Amino acid sequence: xxxxxxxxxxxxxxxxxxxxxxxxxxxxxxxxxxxxxxxxxxxxxxxxxxxxxxxxxxxxxxxxxxxxxxxxxxxxxxxxxxxxxxxxxxxxxxxxxxxxxxxxxxxxxxxxxxxxxxxxxxxxxxxxxxxxxxxxxxxxxxxxxxxxxxxxxxxxxxxxxxxxxxxxxxxxxxxxxxxxxxxxxxxxxxxxxxxxxxxxxxxxxxxxxxxxxxxxxxxxxxxxxxxxxxxxxxxxxxxxxxxxxxxxxxxxxxxxxxxxxxxxxxxxxxxxxxx
Amino acid sequence: xxxxxxxxxxxxxxxxxxxxxxxxxxxxxxxxxxxxxxxxxxxxxxxxxxxxxxxxxxxxxxxxxxxxxxxxxxxxxxxxxxxxxxxxxxxxxxxxxxxxxxxxxxxxxxxxxxxxxxxxxxxxxxxxxxxxxxxxxxxxxxxxxxxxxxxxxxxxxxxxxxxxxxxxxxxxxxxxxxxxxxxxxxxxxxxxxxxxxxxxxxxxxxxxxxxxxxxxxxxxxxxxxxxxxxxxxxxxxxxxxxxxxxxxxxxxxxxxxxxxxxxxxxxxxxxxxxxxxxxxxxxxxxxxxxxxxxxxxxxxxxxxxxxxxxxxxxxxxxxxxxxxxxxxxxxxxxxxxxxxxxxxxxxxxxxxxxxxxxxxxxxxxxxxxxxxxxxxxxxxxxxxxxxxxxxxxxxxxxxxxxxxxxxxxxxxxxxxxxxxxxxxxxxxxxxxxxxxxxxxxxxxxxxxxxxxxxxxxxxxxxxxxxxxxxxxxxxxxxxxxxxxxxxxxxxxxxxxxxxxxxxxxxxxxxxxxxxxxxxxxxxxxxxxxxxxxx
Numbered sequence: 001x002x003x004x005x006x007x008x009x010x011x012x013x014x015x016x017x018x019x020x021x022x023x024x025x026x027x028x029x030x031x032x033x034x035x036x037x038x039x040x041x042x043x044x045x046x047x048x049x050x051x052x053x054x055x056x057x058x059x060x061x062x063x064x065x066x067x068x069x070x071x072x073x074x075x076x077x078x079x080x081x082x083x084x085x086x087x088x089x090x091x092x093x094x095x096x097x098x099x100x101x102x103x104x105x106x107x108x109x110x111x112x113x114x115x116x117x118x119x120x121x122x123x124x125x126x127x128x129x130x131x132x133x134x135x136x137x138x139x140x141x142x143x144x145x146x147x148x149x150x151x152x153x154x155x156x157x158x159x160x161x162x163x164x165x166x167x168x169x170x171x172x173x174x175x176x177x178x179x180x181x182x183x184x185x186x187x188x189x190x191x192x193x194x195x196x197x198x199x200x201x202x203x204x205x206x207x208x209x210x211x212x213x214x215x216x217x218x219x220x221x222x223x224x225x226x227x228x229x230x231x232x233x234x235x236x237x238x239x240x241x242x243x244x245x246x247x248x249x250x251x252x253x254x255x256x257x258x259x260x261x262x263x264x265x266x267x268x269x270x271x272x273x274x275x
Numbered sequence: 276x277x278x279x280x281x282x283x284x285x286x287x288x289x290x291x292x293x294x295x296x297x298x299x300x301x302x303x304x305x306x307x308x309x310x311x312x313x314x315x316x317x318x319x320x321x322x323x324x325x326x327x328x329x330x331x332x333x334x335x336x337x338x339x340x341x342x343x344x345x346x347x348x349x350x351x352x353x354x355x356x357x358x359x360x361x362x363x364x365x366x367x368x369x370x371x372x373x374x375x376x377x378x379x380x381x382x383x384x385x386x387x388x389x390x391x392x393x394x395x396x397x398x399x400x401x402x403x404x405x406x407x408x409x410x411x412x413x414x415x416x417x418x419x420x421x422x423x424x425x426x427x428x429x430x431x432x433x434x435x436x437x438x439x440x441x442x443x444x445x446x447x448x449x450x451x452x453x454x455x456x457x458x459x460x461x462x463x464x465x466x467x468x469x470x471x472x473x474x475x476x477x478x479x480x481x482x483x484x485x486x487x488x489x490x491x492x493x494x495x496x497x498x499x500x501x502x503x504x505x506x507x508x509x510x511x512x513x514x515x516x517x518x519x520x521x522x523x524x525x526x527x528x529x530x531x532x533x534x535x536x537x538x539x540x541x542x543x544x545x546x547x548x549x550x551x552x553x554x555x556x557x558x559x560x561x562x563x564x565x566x567x568x569x570x571x572x573x574x575x576x577x578x579x580x581x582x583x584x585x586x587x588x589x590x591x592x593x594x595x596x597x598x599x600x601x602x603x604x605x606x607x608x609x610x611x612x613x614x615x616x617x618x619x620x621x622x623x624x625x626x627x628x629x630x631x632x633x634x635x636x637x638x639x640x641x642x643x644x645x646x647x648x649x650x651x652x653x654x655x656x657x658x659x660x661x662x663x664x665x666x667x668x669x670x671x672x673x674x675x676x677x678x679x680x681x682x683x684x685x686x687x688x689x690x691x692x693x694x695x696x697x698x699x700x701x702x703x704x705x706x707x708x709x710x711x712x713x714x715x716x717x718x719x720x721x722x723x724x725x726x727x728x729x730x731x732x733x734x735x736x737x738x739x740x741x742x743x744x745x746x747x748x749x750x751x752x753x754x755x756x757x758x759x760x761x762x763x764x765x766x767x768x769x770x771x772x773x774x775x776x777x778x779x780x781x782x783x784x785x786x787x788x789x790x791x792x793x794x795x796x797x798x799x800x801x802x803x804x805x806x807x808x809x
Contacts, residue, residue: 163391166358169378170385171405171479178379181404185395 027244034237041237055235055242064223065239067134068203071219075141076198080191082142083149083198088183090150091157092165108147115144116208123212132214140212141202148201149194156190192254200247308370309334309519310355310487315364317350317543322758324350326543327364332487332521332536337513339522339530342540343566343741348523351540352489355521356385368486384480385489388496390472392464398475399460402447405483410435450482453512470501477509481516490522494529506533527567531555539563541741542760560678561750564606565743571607571649574745575674576600583674586646586746588623590667594674604675609639611671612651615664622664628657647746682761683718685789694786696779697755699735703784716789721750722764723783726775733776737761739769753777 029041034052038045055061090100107115119140123132130136161167164186168178206221213222224236310332317325325347332338340348353359355366357378365374373381384405392401414431415423422431438446451457454474464472473493480488490509494502510533513520524530530537531551538548539562547559558564561572575585580595583605597603615621626642626649638656642649642665649665657663686695688709693700694717709715730736740752740760748764753775755761761777769775 161387161389161391163387163389164393166356166378166385167387167391167393168404169358170356170383171483172379172408173404174379175377177408182393185393 030237031241031244034241037234039231039234051234051238054233055238058233058235060218061220061223061233061235061239064218064220067217068219068221071134071137071141072199072202075138075145075202076195078138078142079145079149079198080195083146083194084153084184084187084191086146087150087153087157088179088187091154104150105147107144108151112144112205112207116211119143119208120211132212133217136212136214137209137217137219140208141198141205144205144208145198145201148197149191152194152197153187153190156187160186196250196254203243307333309368310521311367311370312351312355313365313367315351315354315361315366317347317354317359318362319350324543325354325361328543328545330538330545330548332519335517335519336535337510337520337522337533338536338538339524339534340538340540341524341527341530341566344525346540347543348525348540349491352385352491352521352523355487356383356489357381382483382486383489384483384485384487385491386473386476386480386493388492390469390476390496392472392475392479394465396464397460398451398456398462398464398467399447401464401475402450402460402479402482403443405479406438406443406446409483410437446482447478450478453481454478455508469497470505473497473505477512481512481518485518487519487521490520492524493522495524502529509533531567539566541566557673558606558675560675561604561606561743562678562741564604564673564675565741569609569650571609571612571647572743572745573605573607573647574677575603575605577603577674581669583672586624586644590623590672591669592672592674593669594672597674597676602677602680604677606673606675607649607667607671609650609652610637611667612649612653613666613668614640614642614651614653614655614657615666616657617662617664619664622666624665624667626663626665628659628661628663631656631659648744679762681718681720682724683716684759686715686717688713688715688786692781694784696784697735697737697759697761697777698757699733699777701734701779701784702781703786704781705786707786707788709786709788714789716787718785718787719779719783721762722748723779724761724763724765725778725780726751726753726763726765726767726769727778728775730774730776733778735777737775737777739771739773739775741771742769 033041035047035049036045037048037050086104090097090104093100119136123130123136130139160183164182165178168182169175173181204221206225209219210222210225213219218226220239224232227233227236308331310330312328312330315325315328316323328347328351330351340351342348350359354361357373357376357380361374365372367373368381368383393404396404413434413436415434417423424430425432447460448457451460454477456471456474456478459467459471459475464475467475473496477493493509494505497505506529509520509522522530522533531554534551536548537551537554539546539554541562547554547563549557554563555567558567558570564570564572573585575583577594577597577600578584578589579599580597581592583590583592583594583603585605592605613622617625624644626644629641629643629648632639633656634652637652637654640651640653640657642651642663644665651665684696688711689695689700690711692704693702694709694715695701696717696719727733735755737753737755740754742752743750745764748766749768751763751765751769753761753763755777763777
């Protein structure tokens, strides 16, 4: 019996390690080779920060990174606001809640190429009004990511005390005020993860971006993809590493902040209360 | 006693007949009434949750809305708070119509069952939430706090202002002390126990000094010991503050111990209102008697004034004014039955003890007589299976008018010798022929309806509502799928919410010709009939 249990434990560990390896090996490879100055991954070369230097000298790549960041931040911000408002609206719907949910989530399941072509055709249809480029990309990315924000905010709404909104109005706050001072503060965690998700999705979106970017506008994903024909510039490895580390840092920070908040809540009362 | 009984039974009617006077006195100062509910009906998705209710609440009273879950008491409370709007009817606060006023403009505050504290704010800020929004009248002042006078008239200038930080802190700390949470202001609400959280919720509502405090089963989520403690404290707070409390609960003990006035509600209709003692001693009908306290509820027959017959024996009683041989419901409280040894000749009924339970200060026994198994309380114990006599004094019997003696509806003939009964086609036998589509009065006795285990065996289905032990049978209320109810006398015991099928033999359906009165609604069923008469 004991042996059987042990076998299962060992087997479990093996599966876990293999799974983690499959997930993280490519990333580890990129990080490792961002510190080795060689043309291709796998080739040997000296350990150096040369690629980072190259990265900050490659203007095209820097511009693409700048565009990506700009589009990502603005569209994620817009998507967070629109998504949260939509989630709240859907949550308090009396009728047609199910329908609204399905409609709002349809694009999540839809093939991205369909959305991309849609935007492409729309930009042609509206060619007198809109121009492809960064502004249009921000619009596109906002539209794609709103459903994801709704997805992250909705669960928090359904966890709320059902009388919370009523309690706000009961104590003298108008509906709008209750929304801002009572309901939204409960959704901040969901909004933050919604923002992070929207930003990441915008960051590595290729299909929609490539079809709607217009002439000369590059983001990291289009830049890398389009340079593959000529071979990926080694500096991309340094860029990828920076992005990965940045995401990791944000993730850890969010976790620590969440833990600190819970701990504070359970602290025993200090003897005296100053006000 | 008899007169009192009639008053109790007629209470809803009486207040209704006053309504026209009240309506004419609209706007006139009614100092004693702080809340008035007039003809309020609430319909949710075709289900009538509150049915033409009338109720007035006296200033400073502790009023409890008592009833089983789903009876409409919480909906009524939510309409007073402003969270729901009546489908029809009006709600008045101090004589002013507040039916359409949004909740944040009503000087009414609510304590919710699940507290509904704001999780992102600490205790202090939760309580200060309403104070920060409140505006109070004041006169215009300069920076030193001295009143600024109107240069022309020399009078004070009236303004509305917010509370200052110091005023808020003072008020919050005072109310924290009131609810016994001094020094808890900085605590996170999530770190508090259920009882403490509910205290914060009460403090948060009380700090605004509302005209009326609404409490929606506030102690429902607490354990028994905490609940008892909070009951006592709430009552104390009410006595100290003089604020009108409207309290919703399904716990009859809670209602009886705390309230100045109890309003018993069932099926969206007020069954009775009165002091706890009146409700207990003189229940208006079998529902109230069954819901409040332990009781023996039987069917009987009035022989004449002051004389009633049940369980095969005649009893003296204190009630009169019923028709000769009128079938009535009657209630006998367990503590009003005296148990004597067999052969003593002191009792009116003979019975056998079936069970004995020691309850601390008395014994509770079940005694089976020929027709009914009585629950009795006695300081003297008799062993099981021993023969005893039961005696009931006249003041221990309370006679109630039967709520309904027969199931009666106005309906339509929907085929050859079939008639529509709560959504199903039932066959009937009749000498008189009716055309299809003819309007008829259909009546069927309680004991002529058969309930089946399997819903599919019945012509229509229904859900069991309350069930009343009546000795040889149970009187069961069955909710039909068209949001109506019928009464069935059945030898079987059914559980609440059971799905059953409903069968009626053709010869038991009494179908009579029905002439449409001018007011079509007037005779639809017993309940709306009552409402229309008002």
